[in-house]
Amino acid sequence: MSVTAAQGFTAAGIAAGIKENGNPDLALVVNNGPRLAAAGVFTANRVKAAPVVWSEQVLKGGQVSAVVLNSGGANACTGPLGFQDTHATAEKAAEVLAGHNAGEVAVASTGLIGLRLPMDKLLPGIAQAAAELSGHGGEKAAIAIKTTDSVHKTAVAGQDGWTVGGMAKGAGMLAPGLATMLVVLTTDADLPAADLDTALRAATRTTFDRVDSDGCMSTNDTVLLLASGASGVVPDGAAFAEAVRTVCADLARQLIGDAEGASKDIRIEVIGAASEDDAVEVGRSIARNNLLKCALHGEDPNWGRVLSAIGTTSAVFDPGQLNVAINDVWVCKNGSVGEDRELVDMRYREVRITADLSAGTESAVIWSNDLTADYVHENSAYSS
Amino acid sequence: MSVTAAQGFTAAGIAAGIKENGNPDLALVVNNGPRLAAAGVFTANRVKAAPVVWSEQVLKGGQVSAVVLNSGGANACTGPLGFQDTHATAEKAAEVLAGHNAGEVAVASTGLIGLRLPMDKLLPGIAQAAAELSGHGGEKAAIAIKTTDSVHKTAVAGQDGWTVGGMAKGAGMLAPGLATMLVVLTTDADLPAADLDTALRAATRTTFDRVDSDGCMSTNDTVLLLASGASGVVPDGAAFAEAVRTVCADLARQLIGDAEGASKDIRIEVIGAASEDDAVEVGRSIARNNLLKCALHGEDPNWGRVLSAIGTTSAVFDPGQLNVAINDVWVCKNGSVGEDRELVDMRYREVRITADLSAGTESAVIWSNDLTADYVHENSAYSS
Numbered sequence: 001m002s003v004t005a006a007q008g009f010t011a012a013g014i015a016a017g018i019k020e021n022g023n024p025d026l027a028l029v030v031n032n033g034p035r036l037a038a039a040g041v042f043t044a045n046r047v048k049a050a051p052v053v054w055s056e057q058v059l060k061g062g063q064v065s066a067v068v069l070n071s072g073g074a075n076a077c078t079g080p081l082g083f084q085d086t087h088a089t090a091e092k093a094a095e096v097l098a099g100h101n102a103g104e105v106a107v108a109s110t111g112l113i114g115l116r117l118p119m120d121k122l123l124p125g126i127a128q129a130a131a132e133l134s135g136h137g138g139e140k141a142a143i144a145i146k147t148t149d150s151v152h153k154t155a156v157a158g159q160d161g162w163t164v165g166g167m168a169k170g171a172g173m174l175a176p177g178l179a180t181m182l183v184v185l186t187t188d189a190d191l192p193a194a195d196l197d198t199a200l201r202a203a204t205r206t207t208f209d210r211v212d213s214d215g216c217m218s219t220n221d222t223v224l225l226l227a228s229g230a231s232g233v234v235p236d237g238a239a240f241a242e243a244v245r246t247v248c249a250d251l252a253r254q255l256i257g258d259a260e261g262a263s264k265d266i267r268i269e270v271i272g273a274a275s276e277d278d279a280v281e282v283g284r285s286i287a288r289n290n291l292l293k294c295a296l297h298g299e300d301p302n303w304g305r306v307l308s309a310i311g312t313t314s315a316v317f318d319p320g321q322l323n324v325a326i327n328d329v330w331v332c333k334n335g336s337v338g339e340d341r342e343l344v345d346m347r348y349r350e351v352r353i354t355a356d357l358s359a360g361t362e363s364a365v366i367w368s369n370d371l372t373a374d375y376v377h378e379n380s381a382y383s384s
Numbered sequence: 385m386s387v388t389a390a391q392g393f394t395a396a397g398i399a400a401g402i403k404e405n406g407n408p409d410l411a412l413v414v415n416n417g418p419r420l421a422a423a424g425v426f427t428a429n430r431v432k433a434a435p436v437v438w439s440e441q442v443l444k445g446g447q448v449s450a451v452v453l454n455s456g457g458a459n460a461c462t463g464p465l466g467f468q469d470t471h472a473t474a475e476k477a478a479e480v481l482a483g484h485n486a487g488e489v490a491v492a493s494t495g496l497i498g499l500r501l502p503m504d505k506l507l508p509g510i511a512q513a514a515a516e517l518s519g520h521g522g523e524k525a526a527i528a529i530k531t532t533d534s535v536h537k538t539a540v541a542g543q544d545g546w547t548v549g550g551m552a553k554g555a556g557m558l559a560p561g562l563a564t565m566l567v568v569l570t571t572d573a574d575l576p577a578a579d580l581d582t583a584l585r586a587a588t589r590t591t592f593d594r595v596d597s598d599g600c601m602s603t604n605d606t607v608l609l610l611a612s613g614a615s616g617v618v619p620d621g622a623a624f625a626e627a628v629r630t631v632c633a634d635l636a637r638q639l640i641g642d643a644e645g646a647s648k649d650i651r652i653e654v655i656g657a658a659s660e661d662d663a664v665e666v667g668r669s670i671a672r673n674n675l676l677k678c679a680l681h682g683e684d685p686n687w688g689r690v691l692s693a694i695g696t697t698s699a700v701f702d703p704g705q706l707n708v709a710i711n712d713v714w715v716c717k718n719g720s721v722g723e724d725r726e727l728v729d730m731r732y733r734e735v736r737i738t739a740d741l742s743a744g745t746e747s748a749v750i751w752s753n754d755l756t757a758d759y760v761h762e763n764s765a766y767s768s
Binding site for chain 1: 428429430431432458460461462463466496497498499567598599600601602603672673674675678679681682686687688689691692693694695696699701703704706716718719720721725755756757759761763
């Protein structure tokens with residue numbers, strides 16, 4: 001599974017000593033070709049970590065031969081010296097991997113903002129990881145990028161002789177200064193960078209972009225898709241796009257399921273919207289309503305807070321025609337009291353909210369989680 | 385103090401039995417003239433409670449003779465019957481107050497969304513409140529509009545024979561479904577409705593509109609300014625505007641200081657902005673960052689979270705020129721590490737964040753508070 005499920009890739013995950021607790025903290029993913037095609041999607045935050053600025057440049061060439069990922073430090077807000085550290089990381093990888101070019105080595109980091117990385121540990125770690133590269137290294141790589149993740153996350157899909165696999169860490173920006181969602185997807189399908197880019201953007205738009213855990217946007221979010229062409233198969237475009245979407249959706253669901261301090265996974269489906277943008281805006285507003293997130297934590301089907309969240313959006317709707325279901329009980333009909341809220345069974349981890357805007361036929365699903373005292377504890381200095 | 389500090393006003397606050405615990409829950413404020421001029425500002429939420437829809441209509445006439453306020457129920461998302469309840473409330477007030485017209489009676493409600501008000505208790509309560517009206521009733525009125533407020537809130541300002549006084553409850557939308565900020569200001573200055581409107585809008589724009597406790601917008605927010613003209617003084621426009629602003633700022637500060645579950649009051653000043661809109665957008669983004677709010681609760685001067693919040697805005701800035709001070713220590717300079725964060729003294733309740741965008745000369749101040757486990761507890765069903 002993971003990034004070595006597809007042919008043509010090797011990976012490794014090791015403990016380089018970046019994390020003080022000695023846990024694995026450095027992953028290396030290498031594309032052995034014959035193709036080196038790649039696409040990437042990065043954080044929309046205007047305050048970008050050094051590795052994001054670097055990797056955006058690398059991806060412009062459409063070729064990635066290797067990815068170096070580290071946990072234990074975000075290398076964000078570290079100034080020109082931090083950027084030099086990222087550059088040195090790519091140079092070191094190119095040096096220890098015969099025949100690689102630093103300009104084709106992507107870098108991703110996750111951890112505390114505002115601290116320089118311990119390069120005296122990271123650079124030797126790259127050499128060690130290169131020595132341990134294996135066609136079965138995907139699992140170890142997925143483990144090495146964990147920060148406060150309780151489990152490592154991998155997924156795979158494919159058909160007819162080609163495969164898409166991947167690994168992920170984080171969920172939005174959940175941890176104590178430990179920003180970031182990092183995702184690396186690999187495929188042995190034989191496709192050029194432009195096709196990868198199309199499939200990746202379409203997939204992230206309806207998966208990772210619709211996970212909204214705590215409304216906080218990281219400085220480091222990175223999603224990469226690398227193609228080796230090693231299967232020799234040129235897949236049907238729609239089938240490939242669907243496989244990429246399936247892997248992204250699987251990983252996104254795993255991220256929400258592991259969100260810090262969460263006790264409920266919340267699936268928000270907005271239906272009856274005049275446009276998909278309206279549906280997404282409303283879903284996001286519901287996902288970010290702290291009062292609602294507290295209520296759901298307390299197993300309180302508080303539809304009034306759903307309505308007040310909808311009311312802050314610019315979506316097309318008539319307040320008197322809003323309908324809201326919680327776990328399939330329509331507790332709000334026509335903007336007012338609907339079915340008995342006592343009928344709502346809130347005992348399970350997954351909570352389904354359906355908001356019907358009665359304004360059209362478009363829809364969207366946003367995934368979120370509840371707001372808990374554990375989240376506060378894990379993200380205040382008390383716990384660190 | 386409160387709404388009876390100015391001449392020409394009487395008020396009362398009583399327990400009508402709307403709240404099950406028997407606490408005061410009904411307030412009445414009466415303008416005895418000679419003028420009945422008034423202005424109002426209401427929630428921007430498109431899902432508006434019945435009393436907001438009613439009072440917006442009343443205010444269009446520019447005259448308000450009385451205000452009925454209740455706690456214990458928001459009368460929001462209650463459909464046409466809820467609107468009839470508000471109408472009946474105004475009719476009842478006009479009936480028991482000799483010579484009043486229901487079309488000049490404003491109504492404001494606060495409490496749980498989605499429940500009808502117990503009109504069998506509310507309507508007799510209006511008669512009782514009318515019987516207890518007094519020129520010293522302002523304090524009791526302020527007490528009767530409390531929901532989860534730990535203290536009642538009043539303020540006063542003025543000069544040269546005229547006065548502006550007021551009362552407030554709530555802070556943003558903080559309580560368990562107990563939405564709402566309700567504010568009534570009164571003055572004996574002799575001014576027409578248009579002048580009141582100008583002064584009130586200018587004041588709320590830089591006070592109540594810049595309090596952002598939990599990012600949640602109520603369905604019931606109401607701020608009213610009533611003028612009796614009883615002093616016979618026509619104040620200087622600038623002096624009157626400043627008095628209204630002073631009372632609003634005082635009450636807004638009291639609201640933040642009493643925010644549910646909060647342990648820190650956070651003053652966010654954005655300077656060096658290219659426009660005031662930019663400064664407000666950045667301040668609001670910082671105020672709404674859950675990760676930062678948790679960090680400040682833990683007395684962690686986590687400037688990285690300030691930068692990542694700034695990075696999500698559309699304001700004009702260069703990430704490499706951002707400076708951030710926490711309690712006057714410039715922990716971030718030029719987008720990177722600045723002065724030693726160990727120098728930041730976080731022991732006190734008030735935390736001052738200064739964000740310098742280095743992009744102009746405009747500025748704005750937003751007030752917020754931290755995110756705590758107590759907030760989660762108070763807003764989950766566990767506590768209700």
